[in-house]
Amino acid sequence: MKGAVVVRPGGSGGGGSGQPQGPPANPDYGGFFDNVSNFDGTTVDRTGQDTVEISVGAQGNNGAFAFDPPAVRVSPGTEVVWTWTGEGGGHNVVSDGDGPLDSGSPVAESGTTYSYTFEEMGVYQYVCVPHESLGMKGAVVVGGPLEGGSGGDGGGGGRGSIELSGPQxxxxxxxxxxxxxxxxxxxxxxxxxxxxxxxxxxxxxxERATGPAPVEEAAETEPAVELxxxxxxxxxxxxxxxxxxxxxxxxxxxxxxxxxxxxxxxxx
Structure with missing residues (x-):
C-alpha cells in the first residue's frame, strides 16, 4: 500500500520476538523525501503524546510550501492535527497513494485544521496535492521506539508498547x-x-471427668451444640x-x- 504501510497482526514484521513491532527507529521512506528541502533525515519523536500538531504552509521548498515537522513519530491512538498558517496559497493533506488521509480541496485560510487519529502501526506518507512537485510532503510514523529520543532505539514503556512477554x-x-x-x-x-x-x-x-453427681442434684440436660x-x-x-x-x-x-x-x- 503506497503511502500507508500498515503493520497488522499475524505476519512478518513481528520480528520473531512474539510481540507486535512498530516501524524501525529510522524508517526507509524509499526516496519519498528526496526533493523536500526542510527534511534533514530526522523523524521527530512525539511518542506518548495525546495530540500532535503539524503546520501546513510552513517555510520550506523555496516558499511557504512545507509541512513542519515533515516527519513525525507518534504512538498508536494519537490524534494528529494539521493547522494551516495561511501562507503559500491553498494547501491540503492527502495520502500518497492509498491511505486514510484526505482533508478535501485545497484551503488557504489561516487557522483551518484537519485531524486524524492513528490507531494502527505503520508509516503514513502524505502530500499537498497542488505543491507536491515542489516538495510539500510529510510522513507520520505510528509505533516503534518509545521514550528513546528521535531516531533512537529507546525501549521505554509508553503507550502503544507491550513490555511483558513469556516468563516476564x-x-x-x-x-x-x-x-x-x-x-x-x-x-x-x-x-x-x-x-x-x-x-x-x-x-x-x-461424669467420667468429675465423677458421679449426687442423685438428688442430678438433672437431665440436652447436649449443647455450637454452630x-x-x-x-x-x-x-x-x-x-x-x-x-x-x-x-x-x-x-x-x-x-x-x-x-x-x-x-x-x-x-
Whole structure:
C-alpha cells in the first residue's frame, strides 16, 4: 500500500520476538523525501503524546510550501492535527497513494485544521496535492521506539508498547498473586478450623471427668451444640480453589490471544 504501510497482526514484521513491532527507529521512506528541502533525515519523536500538531504552509521548498515537522513519530491512538498558517496559497493533506488521509480541496485560510487519529502501526506518507512537485510532503510514523529520543532505539514503556512477554509476564506480581491466592485462602481456613475450641461433650463425658453427681442434684440436660459459620468445609474449599484455577486458565488463554498472537505484518 503506497503511502500507508500498515503493520497488522499475524505476519512478518513481528520480528520473531512474539510481540507486535512498530516501524524501525529510522524508517526507509524509499526516496519519498528526496526533493523536500526542510527534511534533514530526522523523524521527530512525539511518542506518548495525546495530540500532535503539524503546520501546513510552513517555510520550506523555496516558499511557504512545507509541512513542519515533515516527519513525525507518534504512538498508536494519537490524534494528529494539521493547522494551516495561511501562507503559500491553498494547501491540503492527502495520502500518497492509498491511505486514510484526505482533508478535501485545497484551503488557504489561516487557522483551518484537519485531524486524524492513528490507531494502527505503520508509516503514513502524505502530500499537498497542488505543491507536491515542489516538495510539500510529510510522513507520520505510528509505533516503534518509545521514550528513546528521535531516531533512537529507546525501549521505554509508553503507550502503544507491550513490555511483558513469556516468563516476564508469568512472573509479574499480579499474576502470581492471582495464582496463589486460592492456596492461601485454603490454608487460612484450615488453620482456623484447627484452632476452634472443642464442642461441649455429653453428660457421660462430664461424669467420667468429675465423677458421679449426687442423685438428688442430678438433672437431665440436652447436649449443647455450637454452630459456627466459620467451620471449615473441605469440599467447599476444594471446589472454590478448582473454580479459581479454571478462571486463571481462562485469563491466561485470553492474554495469549491478545499478546502472543498479536504479531504483525507489513502490507504495502
Amino acid at each position: 509476564w508469568l512472573l509479574s506480581g499480579s499474576v502470581l498473586l492471582a495464582f496463589f491466592s486460592p492456596l492461601l485462602f485454603a490454608a487460612v481456613m484450615r488453620r482456623r478450623y484447627r484452632e476452634q475450641p472443642p464442642q461441649m461433650g455429653t453428660d457421660d463425658d462430664l 459456627s459459620h466459620d467451620e471449615y468445609d473441605p469440599k467447599g474449599t476444594a471446589a472454590l480453589v478448582a473454580f479459581y484455577f479454571v478462571l486463571i486458565g481462562l485469563l491466561w488463554a485470553f492474554m495469549y490471544f491478545v499478546e502472543f498472537l498479536g504479531r504483525v505484518s507489513v502490507i504495502g
